[in-house]
């Protein structure tokens with residue numbers, strides 16, 4: 001029997017007050033009018049719990065833009081799910097935070113763009129650092145479990161030392177340091193975001209030191225950068241193995257970017273039960289397991305660990321969604337990634353890239 | 363690495379809780395979950411922030427009719443691992 005999804009990523013809206021250049025949302029954002037209703041989401045959470053899902057990650061866009069977020073949280077909590085709010089914290093007052101906790105919020109993940117306003121503003125397209133710091137005080141005052149998330153890339157990695165002290169001083173239980181993954185808006189801004197090899201090596205060392213330094217105080221999770229690796233990431237823990245992402249308008253996807261894959265239909269939770277979508281729908285079955293694999297994955301000894309990497313990356317970089325992830329050093333298309341990295345090495349790091357800022361859906 | 367002191371009062375950290383579904387106990391924490399059974403489940407249940415680590419060991423030794431020194435070593439290593447993940451505080 002196929003096990004159900006372990007976690008549901010609920011993209012409850014694509015609306016967002018920030019315009020981050022590394023946003024993983026698709027370029028084609030869903031409008032407010034197309035969003036699922038409160039009742040739709042509550043049904044989704046109940047069905048997810050019935051499939052034995054454990055966590056729900058409420059994200060967006062900015063989930064706070066949903067005025068019914070309290071109801072959504074309460075519904076997820078009552079269904080028995082662990083609720084994680086992934087937020088920019090804009091705008092979140094102490095009063096609303098208290099209401100979210102009363103509704104059943106288990107944990108909040110707050111993202112930071114940098115440790116100083118100017119750079120944070122360049123990345124997020126808006127000055128938000130002061131408001132985030134105020135919110136951290138509220139989080140502590142209300143005794144809420146808290147992860148501070150820092151997305152790192154070429155433009156902020158040279159400040160990693162001061163960013164690490166900054167983020168440790170916020171005293172979260174957990175820190176997530178995540179290299180940008182190149183999907184959605186981040187893919188559009190890839191040239192400005194890709195770190196240099198020197199930046200990367202220093203980052204790995206500094207994060208390892210931080211893990212030692214904060215042992216027992218803070219748990220640090222590090223999301224390694226993709227393009228420099230020899231092996232690809234085990235994307236989403238395998239296609240249709242652990243995660244189900246639901247877009248604001250109700251499409252159920254195996255990952256953030258799956259909608260870009262050509263010729264693949266994804267079912268909508270408005271029309272189908274979650275269990276059917278997970279077990280039977282074409283979208284979830286297409287790349288589940290190993291039957292779809294080509295060489296070199298088909299006979300590779302690593303295929304049960306990395307599942308051939310990421311289908312979306314294979315498509316956007318190599319033009320073939322069934323190919324090995326071109327990040328893999330065994331992929332015949334690895335040269336495409338290496339060419340990109342060489343170009344990055346030649347860029348002038350002082351130049352501010354011509355960012356494509358994320359827009360807001362109409 | 364810090365071990366729980368005898369008089370410390372281990373408790374689940376913020377944002378961590380045990381859920382029971384169809385007789386399966388799962389420890390939920392940010393970005394993860396551990397299925398608990400047997401002694402491991404009992405230890406975590408006893409981490410209520412009131413009972414001392416010494417008290418937990420005594421209780422377990424009694425419940426499992428086992429040698430307290432051995433229980434102490436095993437429980438200590440287990441709690442240390444959970445503490446490093448910020449699942450248990452002591």
Ligand code: SF4
Pocket residue numbers: 231232296297298300301302303304306307308309324325328329330331
């Ligand atoms: S060839 Fe395929 S399965 Fe083997 S390591 Fe590369 S991506 Fe993974």
